[in-house]
Amino acid sequence: MTRWLRSYTAVAHERYPGLAAFASLLVGEDDARVTQLVDDALVSVFGRLRRPLPADQAEGDVRMAITRGFLATSRADPHHDSADTAPAARATSDTAMDLSIYAPPDPTTEPDPHAEPERQASTTTAKPSVPTRATLASALLDLPPQVRxxxxLRSYEDLSVAHIAQELRLPVATVTRDLAMAAAHLxxxxxxxxxxDAPRSAAIDSATVSVGGHVAGR
Incomplete structure (x- = not known):
């Protein structure tokens, strides 16, 4: 019981902000729904545990339970996450967020110090502006719930296409198609x-993201 309680405390208390931030990626700045998703997921995972799990494994199970809970409620009420209702849950802060969880920073072409001023201006490529938390949240909320x-799961949890398909009980082809749709939109x-379907080291430099005042990190 002591080990079970230690595992529960580590996830339900110490890691709650990260779980809330993860849920916010799915539903936006809807605090009531975020809390409901996280609490239901904690009950689902820890309510059936017969032996304690390492905190990292338990947290991963809770995140997956959050995702399944989100999809279940979205399918039960298709209009809840439609484009007409989603804006009410969108983030409104312009605070910049670390987007390297989705893609590596674009390279910047260094100017030639020996070139003429006009030539330097033409050969220097400025780094693209980093989208704000609000613009990224809005873009995610524009996606259908399953695609979102x-x-x-792919870009933040670093799960493979096959793993996502298995966990969500979807054909691999469906996951691949939905990722292609999301890639084009984002x-x-x-x-x-x-x-x-690339490993984190090839596409993700950091796993820190601030959403809804919470910081989610792996």
């Missing part, structure tokens, strides 16, 4: 790219 969940909306 898949892109969060590239057009905020200039972000999604690696379809």
């Amino acid at each position: 969940a898949i892109v969060v 590239d057009t909306a905020v200039g972000l790219s999604i690696a379809p």
Whole structure:
């Protein structure tokens, strides 16, 4: 019991802000819904545990339970996450967020110090502006719920296409199609790219993100 309680405390208390931030990626700045998703997921995971799990493994199970809970409520009420109702839950802060969880920073061409001023200006490529938390949240909320969940699991949780398909009980082809849809949308909306099925080291430099005042990190 002591080990179970230690595991529960580590996830339900110490890691609660990160879980809330993860849920916010799915539903936006809807605090009531974020709390409901996280609390239901904690009950779902720890209510059936017969032996304690390492905190990292338990947290991963809770995040997946949050995702399944989000999809279940979205399917039960298709209009809840439609484009007409989603704006009410969108983030409103312009605080910049670390977007390297989705894509590596674009390289910057260094100017030639020996070139003429006019030539320097033409050969220097400025770094693109980093989208704000509000613009990224808005772009995510424009995606259908299932597509949104898949892109969060792929880009934030670093799950493979096959793993996502298994966990969500979807065909691999469906996950691949939805990722392609999300990649096209996010590239057009905020200039972000999604690696379809690459390891974190190739596409993700950091796993720190601030959403809704919470910081989610792995």
